[in-house]
Amino acid sequence: MSSEIRELLQQRELSALFQPIVELDRGRIHGYEGLLRGPSNSPLHAPQPLFSAAAAAGCLTELDTLARLTVARRCRQLDLAGRLFINLHPLSLLDSTLDDLLGTQPEFAPTRVTIELTEQYPLEDFEAVRARIMALRARGYRIALDDLGAGYAGLRLWSEVKPDYVKIDRYFIEGIDRDAGKREFVRAIVDMGRQLDGLVIAEGIETADELSTVRALGIRLGQGYLFARPQLAPPETMPWELLNSSCASHAPLPRLSETAAGLVTPVPVVAPSVTVLSAAQLFHDAPGLDTLPVVSDGLVCGVLRRAPLLNLLLARYGIELHGRKPVQRVMETGMLQVEASTRLEQLSQQLTSATHPEADFIILRDGRFLGIGRMRDVLRRITDLQIRNSRYANPLTLLPGNVPIHEHLDELLASGTEFVTAYCDVDHFKPFNDHYGYARGDQALLSLAELLSRHVDPRLDFVGHVGGDDFILILRSHDWRLRCEAILRDFAAEVPALYDEAARRVGGIMSLSRAGEAMFFPLLTLSIGCVQPDPARCRSHLDVASLASDAKCEAKRRSGNALFISRRRGPSRPQNQETAAA
Numbered sequence: 001m002s003s004e005i006r007e008l009l010q011q012r013e014l015s016a017l018f019q020p021i022v023e024l025d026r027g028r029i030h031g032y033e034g035l036l037r038g039p040s041n042s043p044l045h046a047p048q049p050l051f052s053a054a055a056a057a058g059c060l061t062e063l064d065t066l067a068r069l070t071v072a073r074r075c076r077q078l079d080l081a082g083r084l085f086i087n088l089h090p091l092s093l094l095d096s097t098l099d100d101l102l103g104t105q106p107e108f109a110p111t112r113v114t115i116e117l118t119e120q121y122p123l124e125d126f127e128a129v130r131a132r133i134m135a136l137r138a139r140g141y142r143i144a145l146d147d148l149g150a151g152y153a154g155l156r157l158w159s160e161v162k163p164d165y166v167k168i169d170r171y172f173i174e175g176i177d178r179d180a181g182k183r184e185f186v187r188a189i190v191d192m193g194r195q196l197d198g199l200v201i202a203e204g205i206e207t208a209d210e211l212s213t214v215r216a217l218g219i220r221l222g223q224g225y226l227f228a229r230p231q232l233a234p235p236e237t238m239p240w241e242l243l244n245s246s247c248a249s250h251a252p253l254p255r256l257s258e259t260a261a262g263l264v265t266p267v268p269v270v271a272p273s274v275t276v277l278s279a280a281q282l283f284h285d286a287p288g289l290d291t292l293p294v295v296s297d298g299l300v301c302g303v304l305r306r307a308p309l310l311n312l313l314l315a316r317y318g319i320e321l322h323g324r325k326p327v328q329r330v331m332e333t334g335m336l337q338v339e340a341s342t343r344l345e346q347l348s349q350q351l352t353s354a355t356h357p358e359a360d361f362i363i364l365r366d367g368r369f370l371g372i373g374r375m376r377d378v379l380r381r382i383t384d385l386q387i388r389n390s391r392y393a394n395p396l397t398l399l400p401g402n403v404p405i406h407e408h409l410d411e412l413l414a415s416g417t418e419f420v421t422a423y424c425d426v427d428h429f430k431p432f433n434d435h436y437g438y439a440r441g442d443q444a445l446l447s448l449a450e451l452l453s454r455h456v457d458p459r460l461d462f463v464g465h466v467g468g469d470d471f472i473l474i475l476r477s478h479d480w481r482l483r484c485e486a487i488l489r490d491f492a493a494e495v496p497a498l499y500d501e502a503a504r505r506v507g508g509i510m511s512l513s514r515a516g517e518a519m520f521f522p523l524l525t526l527s528i529g530c531v532q533p534d535p536a537r538c539r540s541h542l543d544v545a546s547l548a549s550d551a552k553c554e555a556k557r558r559s560g561n562a563l564f565i566s567r568r569r570g571p572s573r574p575q576n577q578e579t580a581a582a
Contacts, residue, residue, distance in 0.1 A: 005044065005053045009062055013039050016074035017230035020238070021085065021201060021223045024215050027238050031083030031114065033223065034071030035230045051089075064092040072107035078233065085144060085165075087116045093132050102139075110140030114165065117157070118146040126156070133161050144201075148189065162196050165221075170204025173224070177209035180386040181379060183217065188349035190218045191459060218458050258381060260347050260363050261340035264371035269295040270304070272328035279304055279327050280313055291360040291372055294331045298368035302331030305359070336361040340370055344382060351375060394465035396442060397449040405464040405472055409541035412474070416535045420480045421544055423529045423552035424452065424487075426469035431511035431521040432498075444498050444524065445469060451494065455487050472548070481565070484528050488561040491526045499523065527555035530565045537570025546571055 008014070018032040038044035044053055054063040068086050075084050092098060102108045115136060117129075133143055144165035145158055158166060168189055176182045186202075193200040202214040205224030214222060228235050268286070270279050272294055283289055283306050292304040304327055312330060313319050322330060338347055340363055351361070360372045392403040400408075412419050426448065433441035452463050452471055462474040477483060496504050503509045508522040529551025533544045547568055555564035 004042075005050075005057050005063075006059065008038060008042075008044060009054075009059060009066060012066065012070070014066060014070050015232065016071040017232060018071075018075065018078070018080065018234040019223060019230040020228050020234055021082075021221055022227050022238055024211070024220055024222050029082055029236065029238060030221055031085055032075065032080050032234060033085040033116070033230075034075060034087070036067040036070060036087075060089060061092050061095050064089045065095075068108075072113070076107050080234070081236065083114050083142070084112055085114045085116050087118060087146065090117065090129055093117065094128055102136075102141075110142075114142040114144050116144040116146045116167070117163075130157070130160055133157075133163075137161075147203075158192075158196065158198070163198055165199050165201055166193055167201040167203050167223075170224070173202050173204045173210055173214065174206070175210070177207075177213040180383050183213065183386075184345070184348045184382055185352055186214070186219070187217055187345065188352040191349055194218075194459070216453070258344050258385060259340060260338050260342045260344070260373055261365075261370075263373040263377045263381065264340065264363050265374060265377075266371050267291065267293065269293045269369065270327055272296055272301050272331075273326045275323065276309065276313065276325050276327055276330060277319070277323040280309060283310065293362060293369060293372065294327055295369045300335075300337060300362050300364070300369050301328060302333040303335045303360075303362070304331055308332070335359070337364055338362070338373075339367075340365045344378065344385070347373075347378060348382060351378065394467070397446060397465050399449055399453075399463055399465035399471070401465060402467070405462075405466070405474075406541040408462050408464075408474055409544050413533070413535045413538055413540065413544070417476070418532070418535070420473075420475045420530055420532050421548045422473035422475060422480070422484055423548040423555075424448075424471040424473065425527045425529075425552050425556060427525040427527055427556060428521045429469040429524065431509065431513070431519075432524055435509050435511045436498075440498065447494060447498070448491070448526075451487060451490055455483050455490070480530075481563075484530065484563050488526055488528065488563060492561050495524045525561045527552060527558070527561075528563045529553070529555040530563065532569060534569035543571045 015037050017035045017037055019035065020029045021031050021033060022028070023030045036047060036050070038046075038050045044050045051060065051063065054060045068088070071086055072084065107113075117133070137143060142165070143161065143163040144167060145161075145163045146167045147169045148155075148158070148166050157163075166189065168186060172182050172185055176186060190200050199221055200219050201221040201223060202219045203223050205211050205214065205222045205226045207226060210224075211222065211226060227238060267289060268282055270282070270292060274294075279292055282292060283304075290306045292306075292309075294301045294303060309330070312322055336350060336359075338350060338361060342350075360374050363370045363373050392401045393399065394401045409421070426444070429441070429444070432444065448469075448471065449463070449465065452473060456463055456473060456475065457477045460476040461480075462472075464472040464474070466472055473484075475483065499509070503523070508520055510518055511521055513519045529548060531544070531547040531551050533547060538544055538547075547566065547570075550568070551564055551566040554566070555562045558564065
């Protein structure tokens, strides 16, 4: 095999394939990942045996260099638009010839090339790799971290280098529409991406349901067989139907509303001065106890874990050396601590980022020890809530229905949180539905659901479907008014595509009114009525619903796409309002 790989390198019997990376919200191709293949009739055709053979023969860097040249030159020949993602082995990153290659070959212009580093190989010299990456970024190259979640130092590299792109390993995308645990992991990665200013790419998308789910989670870039397999001549555009087919379920997945308080498990605690032998006796007396908090005056100093503590004592001379020591000398201090009010989705994100996510964690109330929480309980509650939320979702759009809407409003009111409720209602929807039929009407509602979901911040805002053509936005984003105005602009721009050419030409359709008379109805418009309820004056979601309904009615009195903002903040005060047209 060594002679075969060397002959292959000498003859340059390699070919480049390309797979598109797609902008999921626009359907445009963002760029291409370049992939290397050996001769089609050779056992070295696939990349894994090819690179493994090169590593065994001691010519991995040579193969990696040839791979980059082959991919870049073929991309230039094909004149592919967008960015070119080129894989780079960590060993090649440290190779002294890399700078010469990047500096002399026009195919490697920084404005075009994104360098992908895979997490599947260990980084033997992390600091050297980090320094090289920072040097490449200083020269203008974009950096992508590939296969996040597949192996070694990905999270550390992400945190310290802050790459431009992070590609989630295909394992977490496969079946994500059916796996609540994978959805929570990916949701955490998306949130981290926003905080670290990196674009997240979902790898391995193969089904429309997987596409719908990753879009709903806020991922803007995707790659996988659903769009195209790696090809010698890849597609230059994506069919509109492919991206549009997932709109039916393109809605933010329900945010979990319960808190860590429901996960508290009472356990014994020890003071920092207690001896190691005394703590070991507590573990002996309680076989189900895995974590023993070390607490002083209600404040958590650290924890003792069963296995490390017992291993310490069972080592040679362990009892003699450590048995009489105070536990503060051997306790662990890097444990995860969360407040009881922490929401489950936030807790899940913190556990994902923790050094030991499988370990028990500490739950506090106002900074003082309350109890411990267990990962298995978190996963169980998340699964239960996902099932419950799906039960109350609107069957057409899969957006949260009335029960989750009411619960979310009551929760915000009870916590005293400031928010804006925007009631969205489609004007002239019934005649449109009567004229074109239910299939076209459903498509209009699905398009609106996708539009609303696209314009909110999933970390702060909530999109619900009351029923029919009525939708609710519960907004905590400070720029909520700009978001509503953008919704109206985009709705006005997208509506004509729902009509036939004749209707677009005259600006509307003839249909029957509610009185049964033939009338002309203009193109669909959207009315949005906004209120900012006062948590001190609104007792429940019923008060908010009344305010929002009144604001919506005022918006519908205006012609065209209208935004009405009510000054009423509670049910008992007289109405004093202002309007704004968009």
